[in-house]
Every structure is written in structure tokens, then in C-alpha cells.
Amino acid sequence: MSETRTGGFVTVAKAGEIPEGGIKVVRLGDQSLAIFKVDGSYHALEDVCTHDGGPLAEGTLEGHVIECPRHGARFDVRTGAVLSLPAMVPVPRYEVRVVGDDIQVAWS
Ligand code: FES
Numbered sequence: 001m002s003e004t005r006t007g008g009f010v011t012v013a014k015a016g017e018i019p020e021g022g023i024k025v026v027r028l029g030d031q032s033l034a035i036f037k038v039d040g041s042y043h044a045l046e047d048v049c050t051h052d053g054g055p056l057a058e059g060t061l062e063g064h065v066i067e068c069p070r071h072g073a074r075f076d077v078r079t080g081a082v083l084s085l086p087a088m089v090p091v092p093r094y095e096v097r098v099v100g101d102d103i104q105v106a107w108s
Contacts, residue, residue, distance in 0.1 A: 009097060009104035018042070018103070023066075025057045028107055032057075033094060035103065036077040038064050043077045044094040044105045051087035 012026040018037045025047055026033050032047035034057035045066075047057050054070030061067075065083060067074045073087035080093040095106035 008106055008108055009099075010107040011099075011102040011104050012044075013103040015098060015101050015103060021061060023057045023061060025055075026105075028105070033105060034066075035096070035105070036061060036066065038077060042096045042098065042103050044096045045075070045077060045080050046092045046094075048091070049073060049075075049087060050082075050089040050091055056091065 010028060013024055013035060018024045018035060020037055022037050024035045026035060033044050034047040036043045047055055049056055049068040049070060051071060051073050054068040056066050056068055059067045059069040064076050064078050065074050066077050071086050074083040075091050076083055080091040082088060082090055097104050
């Protein structure tokens with residue numbers, strides 16, 4: 001979908017597009033973001049593993065934990081925090097809000 005910017009937030013998806021436990025990859029500028037829905041809340045991380053650039057959205061999501069498909073590092077999708085090696089650096093996260101039916105990501 002096309003980007004709609006309001007007050008530093010960009011609409012990246014409609015609420016119905018991402019099921020519970022689902023992931024959607026969106027492209028903003030030259031970056032890929034992974035949008036996760038867990039326990040009814042949306043979370044956004046850069047879709048790039050900090051270990052060696054693996055595509056996190058292609059990994060396995062269990063609860064709040066995404067496992068990188070490349071070498072198995074695990075991150076908390078709520079914070080981007082590293083939960084297990086071989087990654088050692090958190091994944092950048094982005095603030096998410098829902099306005100009406102729009103899922104929006106903080107983007108400047
Ligand atoms: S690239 Fe993600 S664990 Fe290595």
C-alpha cells in the first residue's frame with residue numbers, strides 16, 4: 001500500500017492485514033521493517049538481524065520471540081532486545097500506533 005504520513009507516523013498496513021501471530025514486511029525508504037502482531041498488539045523492528053543481516057520476518061515467531069532463520073539468534077519483538085546468541089546487538093525498533101483501522105509506524 002502507499003505511505004500516508006501524519007505527524008511523524010506513516011501508515012504501513014490495515015489492521016485486518018496482519019493476523020494474530022502474523023508478520024508483515026513493509027518497505028519505508030530504503031529500509032525493510034517487520035510488523036508483528038502478538039497478543040493483540042503491533043510491534044515494529046528493522047527486518048535485519050544484527051548478527052549477519054538475516055531477514056527476521058522469515059524466521060519463526062513464538063509468542064514475543066522471533067528467531068532469525070539464518071543462525072538462530074532470538075529477539076524480543078517488543079523491544080528488539082537480544083535473547084540468545086549469536087547476535088549481540090539489539091535490533092532497532094520503531095514505535096507503532098493504531099489509528100482507526102490504520103497501523104502506523106513512527107518515521108521521520
Ligand atoms: S544472521 Fe541472524 S543469527 Fe546470524
